[in-house]
Amino acid sequence: MYQRFIGSPIQRRNFLKTSLAAGLTLAPAWAGYEGDDEQKPFRLGVVGAGRRGRYLLELALREGVEAPALCDIRRANLEIALDIVEKARGRRPEGYSNGPEDYRRMLQRDDLDAVLIGTDMQLHAPIAVAAMRAGKHVLSEVSGAMTIEECWDLVRSARETGMVYMLAENCCYWREPMMVRRMVESGVFGRPTYAECGYVHDCRHLEFEPDGSLTWRGRLARDWPGNNYPTHSFGPVAQWLGINRGDRMVSLMAASTGSLAHEAYVAEHCPEQSPARRAKFKGHDSVTALIRTANDVLIDLRYDTSSSRPTEGPYHALQGVKAAYDSRLGNKIWIEGCSKGSRWDPIDKYQEEFEHPLWTSWREKTKGVQHGGGDFFVTQQFIEAVRSGGPSPIDAIDSAAWSAILPLTAQSLSEGGRAVDCPDFTKVFA
Ligand SMILES: NC(=O)c1ccc[n+]([C@@H]2O[C@H](COP(=O)([O-])OP(=O)(O)OC[C@H]3O[C@@H](n4cnc5c(N)ncnc54)[C@H](O)[C@@H]3O)[C@@H](O)[C@H]2O)c1
Structure with missing residues (x-):
């Protein structure tokens, strides 16, 4: 569900209260799920398994996420990422490395809930749009888009598909x-x-x-x-x-x-x-x-x-x-x-x-995490937003x-x- 609170000061205050309440949680990343859903795996694919893609993937694995499929045009980077998942989960994900558009084949899988985009910046928006249109939630590295047209594509795709889109802005x-x-x-x-x-x-x-x-x-x-x-x-x-x-x-x-x-x-x-x-x-x-x-x-x-x-x-x-x-x-x-x-x-x-409150609750988890702990929160907040049905904190x-x-x-x-x-x-x- 795509929600947003804009407009009157009262609406804004309510939005801020909602955000604060979301931040106040002391529960684990799966906080939005109860009962049967607690067992439901969160299945993440990666497009662009370079430095950032692999690091955020590792943090997501620490939070219990599954990674059935990974994509990178550079075979060497892909292999490192496949090794990371295999070591963490005991199963080797399927790799996609058949050219710059091969991520589209990966997006057709029905065992992916979300996609992490860690490619060159120039590709973030088209991949995010394709992922949302394919029914996947998106965590995109920064910046989100290069042109005004791509910016509009992003907001329209998020609105029309209802998928959770989050910009991984760790600062x-x-x-x-x-x-x-x-x-x-x-x-x-x-x-x-x-x-x-x-x-x-x-x-x-x-x-x-x-x-x-x-x-x-x-x-x-x-x-x-x-x-x-x-x-x-x-x-x-x-x-x-x-x-x-x-x-x-x-x-x-x-x-x-x-x-x-x-x-x-x-x-x-x-x-x-x-x-x-x-x-x-x-x-x-x-x-x-x-x-x-x-x-x-x-x-x-x-x-x-x-x-x-x-x-x-x-x-x-x-x-x-x-x-x-x-x-x-x-x-x-x-x-x-x-x-x-x-x-x-x-x-x-x-x-x-x-x-x-996010820092009060999660300070221990930020220890040793790059970018002042910001990378932990980006990963955790995305998982939480998807699990709870949104809204995305950085939409x-x-x-x-x-x-x-x-x-x-x-x-x-x-x-x-x-x-x-x-x-x-x-x-x-x-
Ligand atoms: N949040 C931060 O603090 C931070 C820091 C550095 C970089 N970044 C952002 O992260 C992104 C990646 O940066 P990086 O340093 O990891 O770069 P990188 O070059 O290490 O990784 C990019 C990866 O994307 C792959 N790739 C390129 N085109 C592809 C395609 N069509 N399909 C699949 N894979 C493809 C490359 O082969 C490479 O492995 C950049 O957009 C950058 O802006 C963010």
């Missing part, structure tokens, strides 16, 4: 952003007015194979000029602001640097005769977008995967009428009437009152709105930084 489950989310919902910040977020992470070494041929990240840098990786930074902020749940993105304007750092890397690290030397890269070293929302919030969103600097990863900051938070200061918060003078406090000062409308930043920044840049309109994907309900 939304980091502990501190989740505390901030509770504080916002409790009114600690007053009305939010301004947010800053960004993904600043030198990924140039991931764009090239040793012979200088391009990985999917390299092809992304070659083919796309905008913010190519928006959801780690924008996702938590969108949740704080209630984007698509009371507020919405209205317009976006982008500006960029050149690509000097990227060019320097290619010249220094890629062999003279390699494809990388001949490629024309459209990507920029740094792209900043300013997004305005219907509730008059301004969001400053930076993307930089090429500049030489220590890795920062995603950062998130929020300004409200009564409080401010900034992860770059070491997760510090300042609350009017509460903090002393102009001294920032560690957010942990408020842990007792505002720790998110197709969220995925479309957040992923649309990629084509919207490209469009704005190509039009000299002009403010472009953001589509309202909640209109899929109209």
